[in-house]
Amino acid sequence: MSAAVLGGDMMGSSNRRIVIQYCGGTAEVTMRVFPSNKRKRTAMQYCGQAAKMAVQVFPSNKRKKSVVSVCTLFLPHDMMLEVLLRLPVKSILRFRAVCRSWAALFSSKDFCSLHMATYRVPPSAPKLLLVSPTSRLDSSAVYSYSLSGHRDDLLFTFDSACHDSVEVVTPSPCRGLSLLFDATARTYYVCNAATRAITRLPPYRYPGRDFTVGLGFDDQTREFKVVRLINGYNHEKQALICDVYTPGADCWRPAAEHVPFRLLQFAISAVDHAVLDKLPPVFANGFLHWLICPSFSLRRPRAAIILFSVAEETFGSVRSPPFWGPRENERPWSQSEGEHLVVMDDQVCIVRNLRNKTPHGSALEIWGLLDYASGDWSLNHRIDLFGHIGRELSDPQVVRIIGSVGNCRAGKKIVIATSKHWVHDKFHKKVHTYDPRCQVLQCIGSFTETHTSASHLIPGSRFSLFEESLAPVHKIDEDLALPSTLAKVIGGNLLAVGGE
Numbered sequence: 274m275s276a277a278v279l280g281g282d283m284m285g286s287s288n289r290r291i292v293i294q295y296c297g298g299t300a301e302v303t304m305r306v307f308p309s310n311k312r313k314r315t316a317m318q319y320c321g322q323a324a325k326m327a328v329q330v331f332p333s334n335k336r337k338k339s340v341v342s343v344c345t346l347f348l349p350h351d352m353m354l355e356v357l358l359r360l361p362v363k364s365i366l367r368f369r370a371v372c373r374s375w376a377a378l379f380s381s382k383d384f385c386s387l388h389m390a391t392y393r394v395p396p397s398a399p400k401l402l403l404v405s406p407t408s409r410l411d412s413s414a415v416y417s418y419s420l421s422g423h424r425d426d427l428l429f430t431f432d433s434a435c436h437d438s439v440e441v442v443t444p445s446p447c448r449g450l451s452l453l454f455d456a457t458a459r460t461y462y463v464c465n466a467a468t469r470a471i472t473r474l475p476p477y478r479y480p481g482r483d484f485t486v487g488l489g490f491d492d493q494t495r496e497f498k499v500v501r502l503i504n505g506y507n508h509e510k511q512a513l514i515c516d517v518y519t520p521g522a523d524c525w526r527p528a529a530e531h532v533p534f535r536l537l538q539f540a541i542s543a544v545d546h547a548v549l550d551k552l553p554p555v556f557a558n559g560f561l562h563w564l565i566c567p568s569f570s571l572r573r574p575r576a577a578i579i580l581f582s583v584a585e586e587t588f589g590s591v592r593s594p595p596f597w598g599p600r601e602n603e604r605p606w607s608q609s610e611g612e613h614l615v616v617m618d619d620q621v622c623i624v625r626n627l628r629n630k631t632p633h634g635s636a637l638e639i640w641g642l643l644d645y646a647s648g649d650w651s652l653n654h655r656i657d658l659f660g661h662i663g664r665e666l667s668d669p670q671v672v673r674i675i676g677s678v679g680n681c682r683a684g685k686k687i688v689i690a691t692s693k694h695w696v697h698d699k700f701h702k703k704v705h706t707y708d709p710r711c712q713v714l715q716c717i718g719s720f721t722e723t724h725t726s727a728s729h730l731i732p733g734s735r736f737s738l739f740e741e742s743l744a745p746v747h748k749i750d751e752d753l754a755l756p757s758t759l760a761k762v763i764g765g766n767l768l769a770v771g772g773e
Contacts, residue, residue, distance in 0.1 A: 357378075358384075358387055358388050358391040358392065359391060359392060360392070361392070361741060362392075362467040362468060362741045362742065362743060363467075365379050365743065366379075366468060379743065382495045384743070385495075385742070385743040385744055385745070388743050389448060389449065389742050389743070389744070392741060394740075394741060399419075399420045399678040399679070399738070399739070400417045400418060400419050400420060400738075400739035401417070401418040401420065401704065401718065401736050401737065401738060401739055402415065402416075402417060402418075402441065402446070402451055402736060402737050402738070402739045403415070403416040403417070403425070403720075403735065403736045404416075404439050404440070404441055404453065404735045404736070405735070406436050406437040406439075407430060407436070409432075409436065410435075410436040411432055411433070411434070411435065411436060412430055412431070412432045412434065412436065413430065413431060413434045413435075413436070413437075413439045414427060414429075414430045415427075415428045415429055415430070415431075415464065415466060416428060417466060417739055418718060418736070418739075420678070420706065420717050420718075428466050428469050429469045429471070431462070431471055433460075433473065434453075434455045434458070434460075434462070435455055435456075435457035435458055437723055437724075438455055438456045438457040438458075439453055439454070439455050439456075439735070440453065440454050440456060440732075440733030440734060440735060441454075441733075441734050441735055441736060441737045442454050442461075442486060442487075442488070442553050442733075443487075443488055443553060443737055444553070444555075444615070444673065444675035444676065444690075444734060444737050444738070445555075445615075445616060445675055445676040445737060445738045446466075446737060446738060446739070446740040446742070447488045447489060447490055447497065447556045448490045448497070448740075448742055448744045449465055449466075449467055449740045449741060449742020449743070449744050450463055450464070450465055450488060450490075450497055450742065450744055450746065451463070451464055451465075451466060451488075451737055452486065452487075452488040452499065452553075453471075454486070454733070456733065459476070459477045460473060460474065460477070461473075461474040461477075461486065461499065462474065463488065463497060463499065463746050464746060465742060465743075465744055465745070465746050466739060467739075467740075467741045467742055467743075468742075468743065468745075470745065470746045470747070471746060472520070472746040472747055474499060474518055475518065475522070475523060475524050475525060478525070479503050479514070482504055482505070483503070483504045483544055483545065483548045484501055484502065484503040484504070484544070484548070485501070485502050485543075485544050485547035485548060485553065485554065485563065486499060486500070486501045486553065487499070487500050487553055487554035487555075487556065487561040487563075487581075488500075488556065489556045489559075489560075489561045489581075489583035490556065490559075490583060491583050491584045492559060492584060493584045494519075494584075496519065496520050497519075497520065497744070497746075498517055498518065498583050499517070499518040500515065500516070500517055500518075500528070500554075500561055500581055500583070501515070501516045501517075501518075501525065502514070502515055502540065502543070502544050502547075502563070503515075503544075504541055504544050504545070512537060512541065513532050513537060513540050513541055513544070514527075515527065515528040515531065515532065515581075516528065517586060520745070520746070520747055521747065528581075528586045529585070529586035529587070530585075530586055530587045530588065532588050533588060536576070536579060536588055536589075536590055539565050539574060539576050539579055539590060540563070540579050540588070542565045542574070543563035543564065543565050543566075543579045544563070545566065546563075546564060546565065546566035547563060547564075549731075550566075550613075550731060551731045551732070551733055551734075552564060552613050552614070554581075554614070555614045555615065555616050555621065556583070556616070557616045557619060557620070557621050558619070558621070558645075559582060559583055559584060560580045560581060560582055560583065560589075561580070561581040561583060562578050562579070562580060562591075562614055562621055563578065563579040563581075564577065564578060564612065564613060564614045564623070565577055565578065565579065566612075567597060574593060574597075575590075575592065575593060576591060576592060576593065577591055577592065577593040577594055577597065577623070577648075578590060578591040578614070578621075578642075580645075589645075591642065591645060591648055592647075592648025593648070594623055594640055594648075594650040595650060596625060596638075596640070611624075611626025611628060611672065612624060612625060612626050613673060613674075615639070615673075615674045615675065615676060616676065617639070617641070617653075617676060617677045617687070618677065618680075620641045620642065620653075621641070621642045622639050622640060622641045622642065622653065623639075623640045623642075623650070624637060624638070624639055624640075624673075624674050625637070625638040625639075626672075628658060628666065628667055628672065635657070635658040635659075635663065635667065636655055636656055637655070637658070637666070637672070637674070638652060638654070638655050638656075639652075639653045639654040639655075639656075639674065639687075640652055640653065641653045654687065654709050656687075656707060657712075661714060662707075662712070662714045665691070665703075665705065665714055665716070666689070666691065666705075666714070668693065669691035669692055669693040669703075670693060670694055670731075671691065671692040671693075671731055672689065672690075672691050673689070673690045673691075673692075673734075674687060674688070674689050674690075675688050675689070675690050675737065675738060676688050676738050678706070678738070684708070684710075685708075685709065685710075686706040686707060686708050686709075687706065687707040687709060688704065688705070688706055688707075688738065689704070689705045689706075689707055689714075690702065690703070690704050690705075690734065690736070691703045691705070692731070695721075698723050698724055699721060699722070699723060700721070700722050700723075700724060700732050701719070701720075701721055702719075702720045702721075702722055702735075702736075703716055703718065703719050703720075704716070704717050704718040704719075704736065705717065718736075720735075720736075722735055
C-alpha cells in the first residue's frame, strides 16, 4: 500500500489542507504551518496527527508502515532525524521494528555517535548501574537505580557469572559501556545497560600476576577497546605487558607499542597502585589514565599519570601536580591510597585526600588537568569536612568521587561513594550527592555487600553511573545500508558536531 499527495490549498496564513490518496479512498488532513524556528518543537505533533489519521484510514495490520509514510510526507528528513536523535534509547529500540530503513538507521555507527552527542538525560533523572547477586549460585542481576525516585529496574541477568563475585570496574561508563569483572572466574564482560547487551571477553592468560584493566573508545574506528597492563617478572624480556581486546576478536593481542623504558618504572608503580587500592584507569580525551603512587618511588616522581592512546596504542605521561612536594614519596601510603582519578565535565581530575587532619585541614580537593603538554593543574573544588559532611565522609575507610550529574545551569552535583568494613566479609556502602554551591551532602543510596575475596582490604565496586547510549558491544563489520537522503543528513550533522 502506498499513499500519494493529490494536492492542497491554503486555508489562511497558518493552516494547510493536504489531500492524500490511498488504496480504497482519499483522506483530508489539515495541518498547521509553523515558522521555521518552531519546527523542532512541533515535529512530534505532526507525527501524532499522522498516526491518528492512519488509524482512521488504514487497516490495522499496516498502520506502522502507514504512519512512517505519512510522517515522511509531512516532515523533511532532517527534521525527522532531529526528532529521532532526541529520543531515549528505550524508544529507539522499539522503533527498530517500524520499518527496515529505520532498523538500518538505528544500527549504524553514524547514528549511534550522533545520538550520543545530541541526547541529554533530564537533570531530574540520573541513574546508577547496580550489580547484585541472585538466589542462584551461578547468576547475577544488573539493575538501574534512580537517584531521584529510589526505584530499582531489573535490566537483565547473566547466568555465566559466579554468585557474589561480579564487580563493576568502571566507576563511570565509557560512551555508555561498562566493564564488569567476575573475580572467581577471572572473566571480563562489556555491557551496555541501556540496550541490555553484553559480551564476554576471552579468558585471562596470566594467572598469579598483578594486572589492571581499562575500557576506552577508539574515535577512528568508533569501537571500544579493553586495555590490560600486566606486571611481568624480572627474568622476563618484558617487565610490563600490554594487551588489547577489540570487538569480535577471539583473543587478546599485544598493543602496537611497548611501554618506553623511560616510563617503565612509572607504569609498574601505576599497576601496583591500581591493584592495591582498587583504582581502575579513567578514560577521557582519547586516553586511558593510570595514577602513579608517589609512595612507591624512591624520590618524588616527575610524572603523576601514565597515558595510553586508545587509537594509536602508544604511551605517554603527565607531569606531577603542584601539591606533590619534593618529599612526596616519603608521605605515608595511608594518605596516598585515598588519591584517585575522576572525570568531571570531560576533564581529568585528581582527588586529593586530606581526610586525616593534615595541616591543610580535613577536606577533599579536586584538581583538574588544564593541559596535557604543560601539565598545568587548577583547584576546581574543595569539600570541607565539617558537621554532617565530616561525619559521613571522615568515618568510612574508602571515599571515592565517581563523577558528577547535571550542569551549572541545572544544578551540578558531585557523586561520592563510600565503603565501610563492618564484620568479616560485610561492607556497608553509600552513595552521596554533594552540591558545591550550597555545600549540602545528601545520601541517595545505602547498600550492604558481601565480598568473599578476603585478600583485598578494599573491595571492588558493584555500582557505577548510568549513561544512555546505543553503542554496540559486538563487532559491526560495516554499517547497514542507509536511505540515501538520511545518510546525507547524518553526514552533515556529524560534521556539525565535530566542528563545535
